[in-house]
Amino acid sequence: MKTSAYAATDANTPLQPFSFERRELRADDVAIDILYCGVCHTDLHMARNDWGFSVYPLVPGHEIVGRVSAIGSAVSRFKAGDAVAIGTIVDSCMQCDQCRRNEEQMCRKGVTITYNGQDRVTGEITHGGYADHIIAREDFVLRVPDGLDLARAAPLLCAGITTYSPLRTWNVGPGSNVGVIGLGGLGHLAVKFASALGAHVTVITRSEGKVDTAHELGANAVLLSTSEEQMAASAFAFDVIIDTVPYEHDLGPYINLLDVDGTLVIAGSLVDTPKFNNLPLISGRRRIAGTPSGGIRQTQEMLDFCARKNILPECEMIAMADIATAFDRLERGDVRYRFVIDMALQAA
Template identity: 50%
Template sequence: MYQAKAYSVSSATSAFAPTTISRREPTDTDVQIEILFCGICHSDLHQARNEWKEFMPTVYPCVPGHEIVGRVTKVGSSVAKFKVGDLAAVGCLVDTDRTCPECLAGLEQFCPNPTLTYNFPDKHTGGVTYGGYSDSVVVDERFVLRVPSNLDLAATAPLLCAGITTYSPMRHWGVTKGKKVGIVGLGGLGHMGVKFAHAFGAHTVVFTTSPNKKDDALRLGADEVVLSKDANDMAKHASSFDFILDAVSADHDLNAYIQLLRRDGTLTLVGAPEKPLPIAAFGLLFGRKSVSGSPIGGLPETQEMLDFCGDHNITSDVEVIPIQKVNEAYERLLKSDVKYRFSIDMASLKSE
């Protein structure tokens, strides 16, 4: 074991503060990574404040962070994919059972026995896993990803969650050139959805409640922007969408978007509203429409996504902050006061 610098919360109401945590020494199959940047995901906030205590109670101290980009500093004797000095990334998973049908199919995100990057039982230490708000991490080679060298590293970090969460459903439901795709909500997830839909060649339409987001949506790659509160504007697009990605986590009317789907169209949720949302059956029956959900992607697809981003120069729009401003960032995140993701520069941790 060795000691690593980190920022943690000690309770649901405490602020982040500097600390040291124990990391395992690399085994034969492990990669040790110096963390250069770590994105802040909204789920970090939920976990830090124990807002998911019903199904995923937080174990304190908690070190969040599952959007990790860094440089390899040590590799185990059996590691074949990485060498010291390589750029590397880690997302939401650091292990699975590796034997279930989902893992064997490269769909590790659906494994019934995963090990998440933080706040999950750690078989190596006997405690819980600690995430990327730290100066280093040790992860099995299988769960480490290659980072294209041409991408800005600070802006690459959010791809490990926000990126793959929006890329995966678009790939699964066949978003390609000639398709009409809607993106509901222009936030951390939605802005990545716009970039991917545009890169896939789809006619991309952003739905927003904020008129002042129109220019930014167009800058990100949208072909059209629809104000979802404008019934006439919505009606113009009835029965015309092949696919709609819903990235809103607040309470909202799904039926309004179901009406916009063409025959066999799909509305896929990647946001997670706190309360169940009602759906009118007739809206689905007439047109054989579907409502679905999608989490992150598996390891092969996440690597595919990173390579796609390298080929198309796609990254997240980020505001880079020092780790010392993480508490302020959380408060701003609650107010949606960021365009569009925070990325922590972990070099700032060296001064602690």
Template identity: 55%
Template sequence: MAQAKGYAAQSTTSPLAPFNFERRELRADDVAIDIDYCGVCHSDIHTAENDWGGSVYPVVPGHEIVGHVTAVGDKVTRFKVGDIVGVGCLVDSCKDCQACNAGLEQYCLNGFVGTYNGKDKIDGTITFGGYSDKIVVNERFVLSVPKALDPAAAAPILCAGITTYSPLKHFGVKAGHKVGVLGMGGLGHMGVKFAKAMGAEVTIFTRSESKVAEAHKQGADHVVISTDPAQMAAAAGQFDFLLDTIPVQHDLNPYLACLKYDGVHILVGLIEPMEPPVHAANLVLKRRIIAGSLIGGLPETQEVLDFCAEHGISCDVEMLDIQNINQAYERMKKGDVKYRFVIDMASLKKGA
């Protein structure tokens, strides 16, 4: 066992605090990684505070991990000591079902193992995530970080990036398409960058006039203020796709009206019931689709890292010392970050 240091939540109400624990011994197909950077995702807060139920304490969050390889198991072939690598939302799956064989481990028919708060398929222990100084991960679930990417800014690509890239790729966004992005946070601003790189005409939907200039700065061609009835009416029937990154309940009906016939409304941020109800006429009369998408499999996650390197795409980040993680959580709840916090894990050495 290797001694590890990190930050953990001990209950639904306790702040994250220093936590010492053990990482497993290296298995033959494992990669040992010293963590350099870890992005902070809203899912980290939901799990730490048990918003979705099922959290097993202590919780060490963090699934946007970039670090360097320190050791490899005897059967590892893809990585060597010193490589800069990433670990995203998954650290294992059954590896042998139809979904896994298709490189869609996020839809594993037997259940994937999350980077944190998952259950290890071999020893049954609960997984601890990237708010720590080191991690041990099965080779299949380790990604190569291209040299062209800044390692700190690359970390959020492993969740915020793949979450928005995967559905745009799956549904075939390309030049000539009109894509609307709902919300402009950690997910939304990446969605804009990807859709633009794919050749689409991109519009940001936001409730706030104050975000218009920022939306254009991020690369949006147009901005629609969703609280303005005249602007929403003008947008009716205009879009091939809507990428919906809004993480709380909201009325889908006005947005559905903005889709063309055969248009697709893709949910990536909402993981709770849709309220108010969707009026079926908004779907039936125009053959519109409401779809959902969850992160991406390992091949596609490697693909998005390479895509970002090729197109010069990175996440806009604010660097953070681990000692300030609780303040960062409070700021995230208020939407006060542009657009992703990334923890410099060297700050762990500063102590509590």
């Protein structure tokens, strides 16, 4: 399938138009016309090879929403015209213990990521959603529920599930006290999810200017991490803290905020962590944990939950041709809170 896209050709050149051939439709494949694709901070890191394993040309995009254009002969769950989505992974072994537990993102043999991955059949490098079409295995295609705004749903496929999954893993619900560090693309969704699950939610931030916004998003309280008095008064206050800060920072002050058996969850931040005193960790039987995205079943659960609760990310729509400007703004933190590429828009 002839596909038009935007791609990074090296680590230093802005994304530019790129054409390539998608693979032929297999029996268990779904072909999708892409309508919207979220712009994740991971896309910026990968385009610039910040983690050292990018393969060029690289077509980013793993927050994909579109409509089915064709199906393989063995596909039973979808038909042409269905509203569908694809997240961060497009294949796994489907046989290991983790895959059988519907935790495909933990596949023992390694997942095939939506872009910069390796197709399990052909070995070709996968290309993502900064494109007009995509083909994926039926098992990794998600149904977009009726009533969920297609234009704003895309960031749920990475930012959404990355924050929803730990809230479910650590059984957040009524009676839970949840802290959210940072109020960006991930953080604002963590606030919405935790609030909708019935928790008491506190945004932990360095900025007094985010107090009103935090409450608008559903937070019950705001804790200024720059205030020694507020931090001291909040010792042992939280059952779970979701840390969404994407840069290197000291975890030490936040450990003291955890209650006995509390958990500080690092949500997708691939950075070095400065050393900290582990005495509060040991004395409070506290935990520091990590979380990737979720499995396909849980991601579908999240989309259905969002439709029921009317949860959507706050988005700014852009044209594909404006992606270089969006990347520059993303690097400066100049977005509230997620960019979404609308394939129908023309460049500004």
